Amino acid sequence: MSEQQPPFAQSGTHEVFNQAPPLAGHNLYAADHALRDAVRRYGAHWAEDDLQRYGEVCGRPEMIQRGYDANEFKPLFESHDRVGNRIDLVRYHPSYHQLMQLALSEGLHSAPWTDPGPGAHVARAAKYYLHCQLEAGHGCPVTMTFASVPSIRLAPQLADEWLPKITARGYDPSNRPHFEKAQLTIGMGMTEKQGGSDVRANTTTASPVGNGDYELTGHKWFTSAPMCDAFLMLAQSENGLSCFLVPRWRPDGSKNPIQVQRLKNKAGNVSNASSEIELRSALGWLVGEEGRGVNAIIEMVAATRFDCMIGSAGGQRQAVVQAMHHAANRNAFGKHLIDQPLMQNVLADLQLEVEGSVAITMRMAQALDHLEEEAQQLVMRLGTAVGKYWICKRTPHHAYEAMECLGGNGVVENFITARLYRDAPINAIWEGSGNIQALDVLRALGKTPSVLQAWYAELEQSAGADQLLDRCVHRLKNQLADSDQLQYRARHLVDQLALTMQAHLLVQGGDSAVAEAFIASRLGASGAHSTGTLPTGLDVKMIIERGNPHCGY
Incomplete structure (x- = not known):
């Protein structure tokens, strides 16, 4: 009596061939002639060794997989903890945090600010161009953190306290006050339901409460990356539309009342949590002059x-x-x-x-x-x-x-x-x-x-x-x-x-x-x-x- 064949042999119908293997293990910089030419032409030739290194990093199979995982396992919102305390917590898959750690440890949020010089922005742009090919969504908080620096500089006292941690290379996703952390990320809140791009139609109000503090009351229709440590927001003060830095935690360690209503269910950019929030007398600090928020x-x-x-x-x-x-x-x-x-x-x-x-x-x-x-x-x-x-x-x-x-x-x-x-x-x-x-x-x-x-x-x-x-x-x-x-x-x-x-x-x-x-x-x-x-x-x-x-x- 002949030995029985294994199930897979009995059920085999065809050989898989003429399919492209997964693209992995390649150097994203080495084969990109357009980028390499531009880096040299526009003054960042000195960064080529680092870009070659990072091109290899971004082509690694495990890095590519993190991009897939961050999109497959979307952010989850928890409004309250198990006993009913309001926590406004967004939980991400570990792959999202790994990509954030990679980006911030490479200085994609800060390098031209901390190490200015000829070609600094060109080198950072080239590296970010390589990095974003892994996954686009987590780039939102990286970009907002990078872009916040010129605005926060308009408030010297805030800049002294916040900018060293904003520009630090590293990533701390822990849900705790900014003064307990060594690295911080910054978001922004501009869009409201009735205004969209017309920010001068914003209705969120900001009232002074003494000692340079303001209380913001209103809503924001799109606030991406709501786990950032603070947000630059526009609100109407006595002298017109003004800009404020609004932390997620108050200086006394209590939670600032920035309440997430829900996360957007988007067609794309799904690894990035985009939220609708309400501000219920949330603490904010003025950035720039009152009435000159757009500036x-x-x-x-x-x-x-x-x-x-x-x-x-x-x-x-x-x-x-x-x-x-x-x-x-x-x-x-x-x-x-x-x-x-x-x-x-x-x-x-x-x-x-x-x-x-x-x-x-x-x-x-x-x-x-x-x-x-x-x-x-x-x-x-x-x-x-x-x-x-x-x-x-x-x-x-x-x-x-x-x-x-x-x-x-x-x-x-x-x-x-x-x-x-x-x-x-x-x-x-x-x-x-x-x-x-x-x-x-x-x-x-x-x-x-x-x-x-x-x-x-x-x-x-x-x-x-x-x-x-x-x-x-x-x-x-x-x-x-x-x-x-x-x-x-x-x-x-x-x-x-x-x-x-x-x-x-x-x-x-x-x-x-x-x-x-x-x-x-x-x-x-x-x-x-x-x-x-x-x-x-x-x-x-x-x-x-x-x-x-x-x-x-």
């Missing part, structure tokens, strides 16, 4: 918008990495997808989007490194709004096209492309949606006309390099000189500001194949084009090599 918090807003550029550019990069990895490992119709002309058109087009996004993001990082120069201030004033608008708005469709490269696998949740697609709209909507950014550009042009002259001076560096670019810049100048229905035309104008700047920066970058392809596809007669419709005659293979995670080591 006090505007630098924080500008910094968060810049980080939206970094995050969306990083999302684009990770989408390209996944699409190219799949195409390099998948055979169809007799050869690898990456060797097929139509797929090459799509992949090269996806990479060109990354090239433009990285170029303008790192150029704005360079401007941040040189804000002592008026010209850099002016470029930055327009650049954060233009870049935030354009990169973040391009990312959702970019994520979809990359997802489609994987076919049906691309929409399955244990492939990262599904998460990239869900996360993609978040940066476009938060910190000022598309219309808000376009209106901010018009506001800057009206209030400070010299910002446009600084922008033109930047573009002038590429004058004569490409006739098509020259014509587009000339047309842009004419369109901006026409004051008729400016607000109605604002999105189109910002589109052209972004595209001509990206094209100029790529020309200056020195890679003629990339610049030529970008200009031909983005500024050519077709204008807005469908992905994968690049004109003929371009060096698409070289462009793909610049983005291929398996090239460049």
